[in-house]
Amino acid sequence: MSDLQTNNNQRHPLTILREQASLLGSKTDNVVVAKVIEDDSYDPPKYDFYLIAIPLENFHHRLFSIQYEIPYPVFFDFRKEKKLEQEIEEKRGKWKWELPAYSEEEFESILYEIFHSERIKKVIGSLLTLSEEFVAEAGS
Amino acid sequence: MKDLWLNKYDKVAGKTPGSILEKQAARLGEKTKHQVEPVVEQSRVLLEEENSLWHRLLLTIPTRPMYQYGHFTMLHSADFYPVFFLVDEEMMRELQPGRIGRHSLLRVESEEELQPVLQGIFNSKETERVVGLLQAQNGNGSQGVKK
16 A cells, blocks of 8 residues: 655555555454545545445445545545534534544544444444345345 | 554344344235245445445245235335335325325334334235235235235
């Protein structure tokens, strides 16, 4: 995985996001994985972060999107996941439009909160349960 | 590389809408002595840019594989609820007689609401009518479904 470096040695948000996406599969026996998909219809491009349930015919669930100005701040958009937005808001307080991260450290801190949130536990847990059921029914 | 995830994610407990539907559907098969066999097809569909899980209840005649009837469709997201039912207008009129206008989408908020809605569908006159027609195709006359 190429590691994009920024001028002041901060790691590029996209590199960090893709690295994190690559780690989820090992925690779910590769039933639920994460993927970053670029949407270049926006300028600057938008990067959507998805959970994908492989046995559920690659069912996609979008968690959030990011856009950034090279390389920081990064702006998080939770428009497709209002319950996650609410939970992060309870910890960080309300923000206007999109949640900003002004540094690598802050970006990673928000990702940590997302990945440890009750909402993510519930969504991944649901996808694991649904996947198991789907495979059992397909095999019966 | 830092790992920002939890070490492990666990399955959620509780019945999925699909498993509840399967159980109720199986009862219909028993009541018709398996002359009409409900089959739940499931897949995913893209709905407004996001995926939904789709469960379609087909009523089939085991002895005549060519005959099948798409009775209704149930949809939900990664959250088990709300569940949305796509039913025909006739069925909707039975389920919600007071509802004004033409509707075929029924929203169900919880497992507690899902059970009676499924019972309402399987015990409806419309289900009885369709099952009767399928039984007639099977050469057993229009016996309907024994409640």
